[in-house]
Amino acid sequence: MTLVVLGLDALDPDLVDAAEHPNLTLDAHHGIETIVSVAGEPSTHELWPTIITGLTPEEHGLKLDDGVAWENPLLRFGSTAADYVLPDALQTKIGAWLLTNTGEDAFREPASYYGERGIETVFDGRSAKPIGVPNYVVDTDAEDREHQLRRSMGDLFERDPDATGGHTSSDPVEFYERCMEMGMVRLARARRGLRSREYELVFAYTSAIDLIGHVSYANPGLQADAYAELDEFVGEVKADLGGDDDLLLVSDHGLQEGLHTDEAMVAATDPGLVDDVDSVTDVKAAIDAALADGAHEPAGNPHRGGDAGDSEAVRQQLEDLGYM
Template identity: 70%
Template sequence: MTLVVLGIDALDPDLVDPGEHPNLCLDHHRSIDTIDSHAGEPSTHELWPTIITGLPPADHGLELDDGVAWENPLLRHGSALADRLLPDALQTRIGAWLLTNTDADAFRTPATYYEERGVETVFDGRDAKPIGIPNYVVDPDAEDREHALRRSLGDLFERDPEATGGHRSSDPHEFYEQCMEMAMIRIARARRALRGGRHELVFAYTSGLDLIGHVTYDLPDLQMEAYAELDQFVGELRADLGEDDELLLVSDHGLQDGVHTHEAMIAGTDERLVEGVDSVLTVRDAIEAALSRADHAASETAATETDEDRAAAVQEQLEDLGYM
């Protein structure tokens, strides 16, 4: 048995419909509570560490001071001094400029951070494959195509504290294309990890839906097109599941009218995956409960002769996207 967890940043429970998005709703879905940062809205930087640890940001220690991007490699060591010397608005503008114009990234905390501080995660002691999870970076020197695309967006995605949702784009439709490519890459990597049959837990993340939502506040049809297309991508992943495999979708918050909302979402192929999950704080418990119910070694399904075509198709997709 392999449990595939797909983290879809900003998957909003109010924007999915079982009739239109069967693969985003799966067999069972529900809205769950999220956590607001001190800035008043949910923070991706804080929430994915919460999802993999089950701890609030104050306990796992990864918190943003301004909800934009002050916590990044160029500023981390000077942030305490800056907090005393610089007004909040100026800190936000500096952080925005750095993320737009440099290689700085607010989501690249290495996985070693957790072990060094005695913080347990859902990956500990398991044959797990984490893929692109914000602030759980297995190899800080490596990056995949999604991360490279995100860093090279330029004026397609610029931080602007005065814009609706804090972002603007020079060409929302071209930006949409790049974001959907990012989502395809991460989902293809999850499919490849599943087809390999070596992991009991595959946990992949994509930010494409969140990024699109931030710049389509005046283009709602484009945001909903992203939901429809993402539903198809998840359907391809769902079709790869073996008889004993399960799929869990989880988001960190919703996103409407360009800004984060205060509800997240969870969906699963088994009712037991979602029952009892009422917030981002209890997602880890649900994952661990699902893994404890199954014997991965007994049901391991590495690619067989009858599966070779599907495995080759996933590899070909990765090659076409420039990842391999």
């Protein structure tokens, strides 16, 4: 019927426990290898394109340069000159300042990027609903609630290359609340996609626990609370699954003490979905294999009409009741 993939940025295999987090571990879970960027740690900017294509950053082309996503439209301007006149460390700090103070989002590469380069993604050739996937933006003029919240953080979430985790927050507790709202929005959209019965693949992403992890190094209880609350959110998605539906969780890296770690994770309601997933580069193949047999063909939204037989039955019923 439907395969739901939840991309949970920074979900760390060392921080989940099957007893405490049954919905983050599902029926099978394990850590997987990720890819370290030129910045010295795994990069969200690079890894979600890897997850949806099965290609390394060098192969799909969306990669960091000197620790900054200079191919972002705003940052691309003048980057060639910067290579000649600015030290690497200063380029990184300038890039961080621009992204913080201009509201630009480094993860908004349009979905057309892949087709223009002949790169296949998990969304190609099937009825799919991508929701907030970094660097796979279906409508570059539209923003959902998570984007709006991220752009309005102000000093609740500021880049600071000198801080632990690379970020600071003027009010970590308020920041936590906004991040969990972001997570709720994205998972609610995933539930709507699942309930519509219009898609064989629903793929929703949220950065909630990644953002919280970056500022909770001084208050680790916030990160633990985020895992517990996210487990409940995922449980609501799981409760909506039909008998033939499957749920797959995937992260791009872990996050401990404010810093990205070099191990990601997967979890699934069907252990066979993740048996052969050892790396972030294996996720696309697992999704393709799960959808290859046609078992996840969409059933169709019952509120958007049915086949001719159904329509005739409804018409006959209305006639019998005297409405036609």
